[in-house]
Amino acid sequence: MTIGATALLCLLLSGLGASGEAAFRQALPGYRFVFPRDHASHPDFKTEWWYYSGHLHTNDGQRFGYQLTFFRVGVDPALRGDSRSRWAVRDLYLAHFAISDLADRRFQYWERRSRGALDSAGALTDAFKVWNGPWAAGGDGKTHHLTASAEGYAIDLTLTPTKPPAIHGVNGVSQKAAGLGHASHYYSLTKIATEGTLIVAGKRLAVTGSTWMDHEFGVGQLGESQAGWDWFSIQLDGGAELMLYQIRRADGRPDPYSSGSLIRPDGRVEHLPLNAFSLTPQEFWQSPKSGGRYPIRWRIQVPSRRLDLSVRAAFPDQELDTRGSTLVTYWEGSVAISGTADNRPITGVGYLEMTGYAAPFRQPL
Amino acid sequence: MIRLQQVSKIYSLGHVEVPALDRVTLAVEPGEFVALVGPSGCGKSTLLNLMAGIDRPTSGEVWLERERLDCLSDERLARLRRTQIGIVYQFFNLLPTLTAKENVALPLLLDGRRRGEVEQRVERGLQRVGLTRRAEHWPHELSGGEQQRVAIARAIVAGPRVVLADEPTGNLDSVAGGAVLDLLEELHREQGQTIVLATHSPEAVKRAGRVVHLRDGRLEEF
Amino acid sequence: MGGSKSSNVHTWSVIRLTILRQLRTNPVRVLVTVTGVAIGVAAFTAIQATNESVLHSFTQAIDLVAGRATLEITGGEAGIDERLLPAVQQIDGVSAAAPIVQTVASVAEQPGEALLLLGVDLFAENPFREYRLAGSDRPPGIEDLLSLDAIFVTTTFAEAHGLRKGGHLTLLVGMRRQRFSIKGLLAPQGPARAFDGNIAILDIAAAQAAFGRIGRLDRIDLVTREQVSPDEIRTRLAKLLPPHLTVQRPDRRGRQVEKMLRAFRLNLTALSAIALLVSLFLVYNAVSLSVLERRRQIGILRSLGLTRGAVAALFAAEGTALGLLGSLLGVGGGLLLGRSLLRGVSQTVSTLYAYLRVDAIQAGPVLLLTALGLGGAGALLASIAPAYAASRIAPKDAMQIGSFERTWIRRSHRILLVGLLLLAAAFLLTRPGPVGGAPLFGYLSLACLIFGVACFTPRLLRLTGTGIHLLCRGRRAPLLTLAAGTLSSQVGRSAVAVAAMMTAVAMLVGLTLMIGSFRRTVELWVEQTIRADLIVSPAARFVKGSDATLSDSFIESAARVPGIAAVDPFIGQRVELMGHEGLLATGDFEVVAHYGRLLFRQGESAAVMRRAKAEDGVIISESLALSRGLTEGDRVSFVLPSGRIELPITGVFYDYSTDGGKVVMDRKLWTRLGGDHGADMVAIYLQPGADEAAVRRQLLAIAGTDSAIALNSNRALKARVLEIFDNAFAVARALELIAIVVGVLGIFNVLWASVLSRQREIGILRSVGATKAQLVRVILGEAGLLGLLAELLGLLAGIALSLILIHVINKQSFGWTIQFQFSWWVVVKSSIIALGAALLAGYLPARQAARLNIPAAVAYEG
Known part of the structure; x- marks a missing residue:
């Protein structure tokens, strides 16, 4: 186990009750989002991330999924004391970048981490710009621009949101565990027209498609009894989107703070508490690398909307096994949707994120 | 003068014990010229070595006058040899790194005699053997007979009670050998020097006053 | 020797009958010679192994600390402005760049105990180095890493200083005493193995604050893409970086250290070579003695049809066998000796050159084979002359006493001439300048000097013998006369022993004078x-x-x-x-x-x-x-x-x-x-x-x-300052002693052989009335004379040696001007040592002589 990696792990998992908590602002009800200001960084909150996932295709029908995520984790100011060193850590920055080649069933991923010294990574507070080395996301009020590259793979995408931001939770707060402040401020851009270039194994491709963006800031995610989560972003052909997350408790049952949102074609957001939906794993895949056993086909039911969807991984192996570095091993990949809405057949695309299945966060022997 | 009483000498060669002398009893009176004869290996040299105090008997007593040699310390024996006993060997046994004169002087020098006395005695000794002219020569510059005469001078230089000669002519031609024997005979005759001569030369035996035969370590006197 | 099979068989049986029998009949000489060679080879091996270990420790530490870095940027003590780092990272072909600050701190409780502190960006270290934490306890949290007093020490260091995780360590860093808190122990792996574990890791932010080096880096390590050549990247970097920064492969630093230490190492090597040389004189001596003693045997073998070549080969083989056996032991002993020298040498290198920590002796097979080869080849070389002499013995000569000696006497003119030529060469060789910074001609001059003076020994021995003989003529000094007589008549066997001892004395005198002059100069x-x-x-x-x-x-x-x-x-x-x-x-x-x-x-x-x-x-x-x-x-x-x-x-x-x-x-x-x-x-x-x-x-x-x-x-x-000076010369002093010991063994060999070959003479002396005590005095007198001559020549050679060391070797290696200072104390000291050693060497042979059985000794022609 390397020192840096261990520390990051602790950092990400420190979650509730971590030391230095008091130094950070809590996500409290009544928060009013203002855009584009809230696209920018919120360093007074301990944890923040910007998440993009999308489905791209070329003119000749090659299909790809991509994911680009930037994390920012604030560090207790007491640790850096009054050090004038540029290396004194205020925030740690992490980033993940993944490409799924649906035809080849090939999944590639990379990660970066940085202490942000000398602007090697950062996130601006007065404008929307977040970066980690050469990977960056940013934009003005109208479009976002994503760039990332690694080992012969790259994206350079221009994103144009077609719907207003969907704010999740209730009263500006997405609750994650019991207790005031154990929550985050969380919004999504659920439908973003995407075009640009994709480089796959050194080959430059012109692509178009659609992207989903999440931006969340608040405290760490998991309480002590919580083992992991399953998160779905689904874009249905009819113009509606669905976001669902289920926090799994250590005893295997869903945490009562699991919830979701349904975004209607007109952009209106309907909060879905745990009792408004059900998630049923239907098929499993065991990762040969991490040994984690992931559900790769789910049944989603939202009875109030008469939605009954089957979520199927585009291909099974879309696991990010980062035990050698950040130690956060998770599954994040492109999924295909089919099912019925109001008894009429419906299809769609989506991204599924599953954490806490692979030897969860324990030091290897 | 010299008395050997029941003297035996046994050499150990590994596990085998070889008797060299077997209960030999012999007395040499002052002024005697005794010839010790017998075949090679009969024990002649051993007998002489015991008399010279350079070897010790396995049993029995060896007396020189009032001194019992087999009981004396190495130190005392060495001192006795300087002045009381003169030895002449078959192979001359001069020290190659010393001149004739120095070889003769050696016993006196070892005894710490004063310079004047040494000079005088060496002079006389060399004169006695007729080699005054050869005094400054190195041994390898002398003939065999001359070397043996130097050895005799060395043996008598301190005026010993007895001269022990072990085959002194064995390594010389008959002329040189005869000269050496003449010299010994003169010493005996003119100075009354006691001499014990181990030899198997009939020429030598003729000159002795008394002949003692040794066979297989036993005495057979005639 | 013939190449046919039957000839080989024949050769083997001759060897068996001669050399191997020698082992049984002359165990003392074999033992002494082998020991002497072993000591010489051991000194050489020890110095070389120490040198190698010091260098290896440096390069290994550089490798371990460099990790997977393919290039590094350094800025000397001025350092690097850290704001250059992003630009460096963006250079095409650079896949990662790690900032490093480092310093050497002193452990507060143990002044002088050094610890290399490496300040790194712990979050960016993955591409470069791996630090593994010892034990299975809880991994450190973010607070553990980032707090300003956090430090990670190695398990080795922790064990040596009784530290544990959670404990504290006070270090002298910069102007301050600083208390660090040990947040974890590093298992001995990667950088944690460098400097024998005397290394500690800090986060760079804490390190910059602790070292007072905010804004500055000591080094930037780079991992470059394999597709781009490091040279290409160096060119790109050179355009970007200010001129005082150097971009190089990490192993270049190893080469710089090697360069920096070269003069120091060469000096030690030369000194150890002298010890080796003394022991090779010993082989020459032993083989000469063997030839002398077996003249008769050679004559018999020759008359039985053994060729000249075979005789020469026989003795050359004997010398080589002695040399190889000694070398074998010497290599082993050298490694042990090296271990005890290591502390001193590494301390000296640490005080004079660069921080170093080395506890294990490193000796590659090349070194060991070199030492073995030098010992063996040297011994072969040393036995060529006596082997040749043996081959010249004609069947009839063998029966003649002293023919060998007479050859020596005949040759002593020629030897003297060679000696004069060598001395002239030694003088001329002090003129040219260094070769590539190394005083190679100076070392060559030293060798010529030693061999040149050695050539004077036969003549001097004869002169001394004759001189004493003349002086003592007729005086009551029969023992001295005898001793002197032996000297002048046994020039052949004594000369080489005197030469060996002379070399040792010369080394003693030369080094003492040089060190003394140097110290006096430094004192002033x-x-x-x-x-x-x-x-x-x-x-x-x-x-x-x-x-x-x-x-x-x-x-x-x-x-x-x-x-x-x-x-x-x-x-x-x-x-x-x-x-x-x-x-x-x-x-x-x-x-x-x-x-x-x-x-x-x-x-x-x-x-x-x-x-x-x-x-x-x-x-x-x-x-x-x-x-x-x-x-x-x-x-x-x-x-x-x-x-x-x-x-x-x-x-x-x-x-x-x-x-x-x-x-x-x-x-x-x-x-x-x-x-x-x-x-x-x-x-x-x-x-x-x-x-x-x-x-x-x-x-x-x-x-x-x-x-x-x-x-x-x-x-x-x-x-x-003077303390540092004295430490630096501790090893040289140890080598002096070693040379003396080997010299003593040479004298011992000569006297032992002399006693064996002069049994008849000793017997005669005893039979004409010399006491044991007188005999002991004769032998000791001989020993003393040999020692005295060695001292005399050694003193002269030593003074010349010190002049060459001062004016040529030190001047060319280090550029120091040293005022030559003669000290009478050197004369006293070396005389006491040389005479004492010689008498010591004579003691056993003298005892042996006194124990001689007189009748057996005088009975036959010898």
């Missing part, structure tokens, strides 16, 4: 140039490699302390000075001119200093002047962070503090050129009548309560 230099009343430095400076400095504010406050007349802040930085590493230093020239003093080659100290200050000139050390061919009025150039600088040389001064050369400039000029602030140390001059104790208290008060500054009085500093 110290006396005249260390004038300050107090020297203040960060306590961490006690360990080499520490770059702790005193702050400007401290220096300013110190200057205002009542009782202090002047302060002279000194800074020294390693820079490249015209091709080689050297020291760039600064001081306050006005203060030095007024209060201090340097010894200049030309001109008076104060005047030169003031002129240098006025003309913006520099003063350079004599060693720099010599090695770069510089003189007053020339210009010296070097690279500073602000660019390439070229300055005129105002003066050349004598300096013994470094062997790499030194350039000193006034502090004002230094500041103008953008040099660093602060000082490595401050020399303080007191006002007349000032209370030193009060000044000390004041200085400590200014430094603050947690400060770790060392205040040295004038006397203490002088003592420290």
Whole structure:
């Protein structure tokens, strides 16, 4: 186990009750989002991330999924004391970048981490710009621009949101565990027209498609009894989107703070508490690398909307096994949707994120 | 003068014990010229070595006058040899790194005699053997007979009670050998020097006053 | 020897009957010779292994600390502005760049115990190095990593100092005592193995704060893409970086260390080669004795049809066998000896050159085979002459006594001539300059000197023998006469033993004189140039490699302390000075001119200093002047962070503090050129009548309560300089002893053989009335005469040796001018040792002679 990696792990998992908590602002009800200001960084909150996932295709029908995520984790100011060193850590920055080649069933991923010294990574507070080395996301009020590259793979995408931001939770707060402040401020851009270039194994491709963006800031995610989560972003052909997350408790049952949102074609957001939906794993895949056993086909039911969807991984192996570095091993990949809405057949695309299945966060022997 | 009483000498060669002398009893009176004869290996040299105090008997007593040699310390024996006993060997046994004169002087020098006395005695000794002219020569510059005469001078230089000669002519031609024997005979005759001569030369035996035969370590006197 | 099979079989049986029998019939000589060779080879092996270990430790540490880095950027002591890092990272072909600050700290409780502190960005280390935590306990949290007092030490270090995780460690870093908290223990892997575990890891933010190096890096490590050649990347970087930064492969640093240590290592190697040489004389001697003793045997073998070649081969094989056997033992012993030398050598290298920590002896197969080969080949070479002599013995000669000796006497003229030629060569070889910085001709001159003087031994032996003989003629000194007689008549066997012992004595005398002269010179230099009343430095400076400095504010406050007349802040930085590493230093020239003093080659100290200050000139050390061919009025150039600088040389001064050369400039000029602030140390001059104790208290008060500054009085500093000097020559002194021991064995061999071959003579002496005590005195007399001759020749050779060492080898290796100082004490010391050793060597043979059985000895013709 390397020192840096261990520390990051602790950092990400420190979650509730971590030391230095008091130094950070809590996500409290009544928060009013203002855009584009809230696209920018919120360093007074301990944890923040910007998440993009999308489905791209070329003119000749090659299909790809991509994911680009930037994390920012604030560090207790007491640790850096009054050090004038540029290396004194205020925030740690992490980033993940993944490409799924649906035809080849090939999944590639990379990660970066940085202490942000000398602007090697950062996130601006007065404008929307977040970066980690050469990977960056940013934009003005109208479009976002994503760039990332690694080992012969790259994206350079221009994103144009077609719907207003969907704010999740209730009263500006997405609750994650019991207790005031154990929550985050969380919004999504659920439908973003995407075009640009994709480089796959050194080959430059012109692509178009659609992207989903999440931006969340608040405290760490998991309480002590919580083992992991399953998160779905689904874009249905009819113009509606669905976001669902289920926090799994250590005893295997869903945490009562699991919830979701349904975004209607007109952009209106309907909060879905745990009792408004059900998630049923239907098929499993065991990762040969991490040994984690992931559900790769789910049944989603939202009875109030008469939605009954089957979520199927585009291909099974879309696991990010980062035990050698950040130690956060998770599954994040492109999924295909089919099912019925109001008894009429419906299809769609989506991204599924599953954490806490692979030897969860324990030091290897 | 010299008395050997029941003297035996046994050499150990590994596990085998070889008797060299077997209960030999012999007395040499002052002024005697005794010839010790017998075949090679009969024990002649051993007998002489015991008399010279350079070897010790396995049993029995060896007396020189009032001194019992087999009981004396190495130190005392060495001192006795300087002045009381003169030895002449078959192979001359001069020290190659010393001149004739120095070889003769050696016993006196070892005894710490004063310079004047040494000079005088060496002079006389060399004169006695007729080699005054050869005094400054190195041994390898002398003939065999001359070397043996130097050895005799060395043996008598301190005026010993007895001269022990072990085959002194064995390594010389008959002329040189005869000269050496003449010299010994003169010493005996003119100075009354006691001499014990181990030899198997009939020429030598003729000159002795008394002949003692040794066979297989036993005495057979005639 | 014939090549046919039957001939080989025949050869083998002859060998079996001769050489192997020799082992049984002459065990003492075999034992002594083998021991002698073993000691010589051991000395050689030990020195080489120590050298190799020191170097290996350096290169290994560099490798381990460099990790997977393919290139590194260094900026000397000026460091690198960390703001360059992003630009470096963006260079095409650079896949990762890691910032590094490092320093050497001293453990507070154990001054002198050094610890390399490596400050790294723990979050960016993955591409470079791996640190594995020991134990299965809870991994460190973010607080553990990022708190400003966090440190990770190795398990090795923790065990040695009784530390554990969660405990504290106080270090002298910079000007301060700093308390660190041990957040974890590093398993011995990767960098944690460097310097035998005396290394600790800190996060870079904490490290910059602790080392007082905010904004600066010591090094940037780079991992480059395999597709791009490192040279290409170097070119790209060179365009970007300021000129004082160097981009190189990490292993280049290893080569620089090797270069820096070369003179030091070469010196030790040369000394150990002398020990080896002495032991080869021993082989020559042993084979000669063997030939002498077996003349009769050779004659018989020759008359039975053995060829000349076979006889020569036989004896050459005997010598080689002795040599190989000794070498085998010597290599093993050398490794053991090396282990005990290692501490001393590594300490010296640490004090003089660079921080080093080495506990394990490293000896590759190449080294071991070299030592074996040198021993074997040397022995073969050494036995050629006696083997040839043996082959010249005709069947009839063999029966003649002393024919061998007479050949020697005939040859002694020719040998004398060779000796004179060698001495002339030794003299001429002192003229040429160094070859690539190494005084190769100087070493060659040493060899010629030794062999040349050795050629005088046969003649001298004869002369002495005859002389004593003439002197003692007729006197009551029969024993001395006898001893002298033996000497002159046994020249052949004695000459080589005397030569061996002479070599040992020469080494003793030469080194003692050289070291003594050197020490005296340094003493004078110290006396005249260390004038300050107090020297203040960060306590961490006690360990080499520490770059702790005193702050400007401290220096300013110190200057205002009542009782202090002047302060002279000194800074020294390693820079490249015209091709080689050297020291760039600064001081306050006005203060030095007024209060201090340097010894200049030309001109008076104060005047030169003031002129240098006025003309913006520099003063350079004599060693720099010599090695770069510089003189007053020339210009010296070097690279500073602000660019390439070229300055005129105002003066050349004598300096013994470094062997790499030194350039000193006034502090004002230094500041103008953008040099660093602060000082490595401050020399303080007191006002007349000032209370030193009060000044000390004041200085400590200014430094603050947690400060770790060392205040040295004038006397203490002088003592420290001499202490370092003495440590540096400890190994040389050990080698002197080794050579003496081998020399003694040579004399022993001769006397032992002499006793064996002169049994009949001894028997005669005993039979004409010599007592045992008298006999012992004769043999000891011989031993004493041999020792005396060895001493006489050794003394002369040693004086010449020390002159070559001083005026050629040291001058060319290090550039130091040493005033030769003769000391009568050397004569006394070496005489006592040589005579004592010789008598010691004679003791056993004398005892053996006294035990001789007289009848057996005189009975036959010998």
